[in-house]
Amino acid sequence: MARVTPVLLLLAVALGAAGCAYRAPPTHVPPSLAFSAADLDVDEIVIVDHDPTRETQSPADTWQDTVQILGKAARSGPATAGRARVRVRIDLERRSSIYDAMRKDGIAFMGMLGALFGLVIDNEKLSVDVTVERDGRTFKGHGSAEKLGSMYAPARRRALAVALDRALADASTKGP
Numbered sequence: 001m002a003r004v005t006p007v008l009l010l011l012a013v014a015l016g017a018a019g020c021a022y023r024a025p026p027t028h029v030p031p032s033l034a035f036s037a038a039d040l041d042v043d044e045i046v047i048v049d050h051d052p053t054r055e056t057q058s059p060a061d062t063w064q065d066t067v068q069i070l071g072k073a074a075r076s077g078p079a080t081a082g083r084a085r086v087r088v089r090i091d092l093e094r095r096s097s098i099y100d101a102m103r104k105d106g107i108a109f110m111g112m113l114g115a116l117f118g119l120v121i122d123n124e125k126l127s128v129d130v131t132v133e134r135d136g137r138t139f140k141g142h143g144s145a146e147k148l149g150s151m152y153a154p155a156r157r158r159a160l161a162v163a164l165d166r167a168l169a170d171a172s173t174k175g176p
Contacts, residue, residue, distance in 0.1 A: 024157045027073040027165040030172035033132050033139055035084035037074040042067050044087040051094065062090065065157050069164055085133040090160070094125040094146075123148050124155035130167040141171025 029035060045066050047059045066088055074084075127144035143166025149155025 024069070024153050024161045025165070027069050027161050027168070029073045029168055032172040033084070033134065033168060035074050035132075035134060037071050039083050040071060040074045041083050041085045042070060042088070043085045046087075046089045047092065048089065049092045051092070062092075062156065062160070065160055066090065066164070069157075069161050073164070073168070082135050087131040088164075089129040090163075091127045091129075092124075092156075093127060093144075095123060095155070122155040124159045126156070126159050126163055128160070128163040128167045130164065130171055132168075132171055139171040139174065141167040141169070141174065143167030143170060 045063050047062050070086060070088075123146070125144070125146035127142065130141050130143070132139045132141075143163040145159040145162035145166065147155050147158035147162060149158050
């Protein structure tokens with residue numbers, strides 16, 4: 001029977017805690033576009049996959065992630081008097097994952113052991129176009145991101161959060 005020393009136990013706890021290091025970055029709604037979650041109306045989400053040959057999460061999951069990210073960002077903003085209609089176009093440009101490597105070479109399965117400790121298992125590049133209609137004005141912005149992901153926060157969700165943040169920031173700097 002193996003004996004667990006306090007040093008090994010401490011190392012295991014530290015590695016386990018580091019596994020949560022891949023959280024989805026926060027998305028912010030700039031003050032000029034500020035809307036609350038109650039005023040948010042996600043009117044349309046279009047997802048364009050430029051590489052449909054690769055296995056990926058379903059469009060419904062990407063749609064749900066988009067709504068959740070926007071809702072969480074809106075909650076942190078001040079309440080407004082009017083509704084905010086938001087339309088989003090997501091272009092999925094490039095992705096790769098450990099699963100792609102495992103299909104080519106089965107020994108890549110060994111990399112999955114590190115996934116429990118938060119090691120990178122996927123990579124996603126995408127761009128987002130956002131249109132926000134609020135108080136009779138229309139704001140448009142563009143953002144893109146490429147992020148690594150783990151089993152705790154997939155690369156698509158992380159890249160989507162950053163791209164949405166950048167697109168909202170871009171929309172706020174452009175006049176209606």
